[in-house]
Amino acid sequence: MQIRNIAIIAHVDHGKTTLVDKILHQTNVFRANQETGDLIMDNNDLERERGITILAKNVSVVYKDVKINVIDTPGHADFGGEVERVLKMADGVILLVDAFEGPMPQTRFVLQKALQLNLKPMVVINKVDKPNCRPDEVHDAVFDLFFSLDATEEQLDFPTFYGSGKNGWFNDSNVQCEDITPLMDGILKYVPEPKIPEGNLQMQITSLDYSTFLGRIAVGKVTRGMVKENQPISLMQVDGTVKKARVKELYIFESLGKKRVTEVYAGDICAVVGLEDFNIGDTIADAENPEALPVISVDEPTMNMTFSINNSPFFGKDGKFVTSRHLRDRLNKELEKNLALRVQDSDNADSFVVYGRGILHLGVLIETMRREGYELTVGQPQVIVKMIDGKRSEPYENLVVDVPQEFASKVIDLVTRRKGEMHIMETKGDMQHLEFEIPSRGLIGLRTQMLTATAGEAVMAHRFNEYKPWKGPIPGRNNGVLIAKEAGTTTGYSLDKLQDRGFFFVDPGEEVYKGMIIGENSKPGDLVVNANEGKKLTNMRASGSDAATNIAPKTLMTLEECMEYIQHDECIEVTPNFIRMRKVYLDEEDRKKYSKMMKIEEA
The missing domain is CATH 3.40.50.300 (P-loop containing nucleotide triphosphate hydrolases)
Incomplete structure (x- = not known):
């Protein structure tokens, strides 16, 4: 066929x-x-x-x-x-x-x-x-x-x-x-038929599949030769080592599933069962005269985040996998199939530095782990800085925004404040098409601000361009946060009295702990508030009836929005049922010491 x-x-x-x-x-x-x-x-x-x-x-x-x-x-x-x-x-x-x-x-x-x-x-x-x-x-x-x-x-x-x-x-x-x-x-x-060169078996593993019955399955296109069930082969790995192995079962793709076959000829895509310790990019070659195919090169990551165990007061209440060993094993498992990801040990035994392509790439990994029952704490996303020709350099991206014409000036103002430079501005129908070059740092937190400024009308997309010299400080979040003063359950009475201070990420009746971020301050600077105070009841009726509490509903934030929202002294506690933002140092005295140290370092 x-x-x-x-x-x-x-x-x-x-x-x-x-x-x-x-x-x-x-x-x-x-x-x-x-x-x-x-x-x-x-x-x-x-x-x-x-x-x-x-x-x-x-x-x-x-x-x-x-x-x-x-x-x-x-x-x-x-x-x-x-x-x-x-x-x-x-x-x-x-x-x-x-x-x-x-x-x-x-x-x-x-x-x-x-x-x-x-x-x-x-x-x-x-x-x-x-x-x-x-x-x-x-x-x-x-x-x-x-x-x-x-x-x-x-x-x-x-x-x-x-x-x-x-x-x-x-x-x-x-x-x-x-x-x-x-x-x-x-x-x-x-579309041309597959070109099939002469020679022995060659097949590059370009994808992984997993089955609870069969284990890891190697997927790829047979470039030349043919592969048979039960055939001895050489597995040529990226680092140059060659392992002998045997094909246990062979499958080809048919409709939405797979069909077991005894042999697959060059040009077809198949799945091979029975190989151990293989990685994406390895070549399945002839047992006697193995020849490797060129290694798949993947663009480098541009962003990193610190993943560590959950060390909040609510540790272990919600998740099934909570230790650093669980975290290490899960990240290593992800490395096998997620080519653009890198993981490094940090100075602390309980945390790991995870490198990825962007906020969504890392966000999907965190969301997947959360659904599998993991508890973890993640820090603020940081761009990867390199020294190029003796200059400190950072990644830049091409940013494209399509927005109704009345909002174009707001978008340009937002992007230029974050060190973006406009290269193209043209009209498409009743939309304005804008193209910028912006440091990757400037994109963190930009989407939320832009959607607010354009009433949700902006469509933005970006892609990595190249490394260029460091562009200087970029302003972060304008407003401070409201921090819980002590552990307990929030009350409607307290939240009602605090509404003029800002808006909240919690509703009445939610459990909070000391140092947890429960809202955004309406002004710059952080504010510690007591959201757990109950109303003092007396046996005397007040002369006027109690004013009904009209509390605005809490602001719900997705995982990616939280990742873009937090600053360097804050982190996110992620558990199967909750996403909470908190300060890295829960105690107020510790936070003051930390901010003094940071000022001394900057000076």
């Missing part, structure tokens, strides 16, 4: 997973009466809740007697490590672009990787049914993007399809048709 291997790449929210849904329906993967729902490929809870793809996934369909392996990739810059490695399995890419937004920063990032691997591109302009869409302008912008990325003549001659994934049609002209048949025919026509 002929094979086509294709990856779908795009920016966040441009419709990759919806397109995969349509391909599955078009090729009759499901029975006529089967309930499928939508976003079929986003199968873990976090992906469905956030509406984003986090892990790359494989699915295979048969169309006109040709097997098409489709790889759905994440669109978020923080999961670029996932995209870089799975593109190695593909021979062609579908670049999906929104007909209104056009190419975005992440589009550029993933397309660059695909062109470097010499993959054959097809462009799909999605959402042409949206108001304000401009498919022709977007097509020109995509061509300019290809040109600026030094695409070859052959790559510049890409076929373009227009359509709407939501309404289930794609055509090679901007004329509505019945379904996605033109696109499926285009895949067979334009």
Whole structure:
């Protein structure tokens, strides 16, 4: 059977997973009466809740007697490590672009990787049914993007399809048709068959799967030769060591699942069971004459955070895994499949420095651990600083903001205060398109402020650009916080009396402890407050009836918002049921000593 291997790449929210849904329906993967729902490929809870793809996934369909392996990739810059490695399995890419937004920063990032691997591109302009869409302008912008990325003549001659994934049609002209048949025919026509060089077995492990019955499973494309069940092989590791092993079981991808087979030929994507101690990037090669494939290189992390055990007064009340050994084992397990992550031991035996691609990348890891029953404390995210040519340098990012015109000045003001420089300003319909270059530090906490300033209308995206000289101090949070004075249960009476001091992150009746952050001060500077005081009751009725307490509901903050909110002397306590912000030093005297030390160091 002929094979086509294709990856779908795009920016966040441009419709990759919806397109995969349509391909599955078009090729009759499901029975006529089967309930499928939508976003079929986003199968873990976090992906469905956030509406984003986090892990790359494989699915295979048969169309006109040709097997098409489709790889759905994440669109978020923080999961670029996932995209870089799975593109190695593909021979062609579908670049999906929104007909209104056009190419975005992440589009550029993933397309660059695909062109470097010499993959054959097809462009799909999605959402042409949206108001304000401009498919022709977007097509020109995509061509300019290809040109600026030094695409070859052959790559510049890409076929373009227009359509709407939501309404289930794609055509090679901007004329509505019945379904996605033109696109499926285009895949067979334009995506080349896998090129198979002569020689012995070679297969690079580009992805991991895990099964409670079979253990760790290696996934990759057989580049040349063939692999059989029970065959002795050499596992060539990234560090140069070669281990002898045997293939216990072999699976190929069929529809949404896997099918056990006895042999797989070059060009197909398969899953190998029975290997131990393998990592992503290792090569499965011939037992007698092993030859390794080039190692997968992944861009370096740009941000780090300190993960430590939960040492708050509520330690161990909520979680199942609470010790530093649990934490170390879990982080090491994550390293096996999360290529863009790094973990280092710190000076303290109970804490680890974890390096990642950005706030979302680290936030998803923390959220996953929390749901698995871990308790931990995480510190403020810090950018990674390097010395380049004797100068202190920090990562810079390209920031793109699309915002209604009336809010453009507010966005420019916010970004320039954080040391951003505007490079492009143009009008797209009734939206203003702004592009900046900004230090990565300036992005921490920017999203929340920007959404507040633009009434939630701003759409922002960013991607790492390069390291440049340090830009000087960047102003942090303007307001201080309200800190609990002592442990206890908050009362409506106290919170009502404190409302003029700011707004709260707790409701009446919640357990708090000394040093916990329970609200934001309406002024600069931190304030210690007593939120646990009850009303003094007497046996005499007050002359006027009690004023009813009108307490504003607490402000709910997501994990990422907390990560962007905290300052260097604060941290987040994360447990399966609670996310609490607190001061690193719970005692007020300790905090004063710490701030004095910091002032002396800065001086």
